[in-house]
Amino acid sequence: MDERKVTVWGIIKSVLAALFGVQSQQQHQQDFKHSSPWPFIIIGGIIIGVLVITLIAIAQQATAI
Template sequence: MTNVSETENNKNGNKPGILKIMQSVLAGAIGVQSNRRREEDFSSHSPWPYIIAGVLFTAIFVAGLIVVVQLVIANQ
């Protein structure tokens, strides 16, 4: 019964903050996200903040790798 009320609270406007979204995306990318946190994420109001944060994280990560590779190649 507790899970139902928590889910209803999330649907009633309990939006996750930017810090919580960033923590969830980083933990998911590394692979260390707890089951409780994953359930909170999936019961949140909308998946769009997580999708946008995931795409931005991936783009920044790939851009960072490209920069590092370019720096290593330029120094050879």
């Protein structure tokens, strides 16, 4: 049995892979096998928030020109 500790960097990589749709089913199952889904949800929310803020800033810059 693989008793790996899930690191913050590992969570970020998993969230980004899932966001872009390239995460394997095996990796998905491994992520949630030994840990709670809450760190993934929180980091996913932060990443989505940063993405939305970035897109809003880009749109405002584009319309200001």
